[in-house]
Amino acid sequence: MTTVRTILALAASSDWPLHQMDVKNAFLHGDLKECIYMKPPPGLFPSPTSHVCKLRRSLYGLKQAPRAWFDKFRTTLLQFSFRQSKYDTSLFLRKSDMGIVVLLVYVDDIVITGSDSDLLGQLKTHLSESFHMKDLGSLTYFLGLEVHHSPSGISLNQHKYASDLVAIAGLQGATSVDTPMELNVKLRKEEGDLLADPSLYRKLVGSLVYLTITRPDISFVVQQVSQFLQTPHHLHLATVRKIIRYVQSTSTRGLFFPADNSTRLAAYSDTDWAGCVNTSRSITGWYVFLGDALISWKSKKQDRVSKSFTESKYWAMSLACSEIIWLRGLLAELDFSETDPTSLHADNTSAIQITANPIYHERTKHI
Secondary structure, X not given: OHHHHHHHHHHHHHOOOEEEEEEOOHHHHOEOOOOOEEOOOOOOOOOOOOOOEEOOEOOOOOOOHHHHHHHHXXXXXXXXXXXXXXXXXXXXXXXXXXXXXXXXXXXXEEEEEEOOHHHHHHHHHHHHHHOOEEEEEEOOEEOOEEEEEEOOEEEEEOHHHHHHHHHHHOOOOOOOOOOOOOOOOOOOOOOOOEOOOOHHHHHHHHHHHHHOOOOHHHHHHHHHHHHHOOOOEHHHHHHHHHHHHHHHHOOOOEEEEEOOOOOXXXXXXXXXXXXXXXXXXXXXXXXXXXXXXXXXXXXXXXXXXXXXXXXXXXXXXXXXXXXXXXXXXXHHHOOOOOOOOOEEEOOOHHHHHHHHOOOOOHHHOOO
């Protein structure tokens, strides 16, 4: 979803129009490469038969149906002189003398934007001639994301999705809370009684993970409760319910991408040290801004135990650098190249010094 947020931020900054299209019965358009036979459905023949049908086209339910559809869609765009992004396979673009046109696809949902309005219209016509398409007009709702346009920019939230999540948890009339988790609370793996049926817990946590697409304020707490999906306890479920009560009172919150925004990247990274009481591993967090628009973030447990606070900070900066490099490549592909270095902000002097002067140190040779 980082690509989606980046494209929306660029569209708001450059005043690009955002169009949405939908493919009707997308999987039926795929061409099969294998020889596949199926039993005839009941009622196709007047009497029972041992004959089988040889499929000429893809059908819903086949394992290869999604891949067959995407290969067909990709080939159609490549024939129209589009090229597939090296940084995201769901992103296609074409440059012209008048500008650029960008297409994002997720299964059968398509978002089109760009600065060349003539090429954009030609693309929509070409897609309508190649597939059974439905033109949904201006982008307002995409994969559960609500897109609101205004002269000052584009706002993005998941209000309807959050409301549905509250209903699934049965907390419509619950008292709202001001914070998603109590301060300095450390959740433990073995604490309290096990849940007899963990399916509700897993469903709620999975929904919260998807909600973090527009809600960076709950990324850390969702990361915390995601650690116990295998054997959740009653205390963990109570924590999840509190997060949902917080979401209930803040369901309209989200992201804002301002118009006339700068396209310079800036990143911030931080971490604790041995913050996980179960594994003694550190929790990393980083944010990346495109001008004033927040487009990428992460809250994640490090995959190793750090021997010092400096080491944990250094690893956090390394993870943030990986995201910066990927974003710089994506922006360059979209003709928003950055010639100056990207700023990465951290608050540990030792880690900054190691980064600025990566010579051999006795205390850092194991990092």
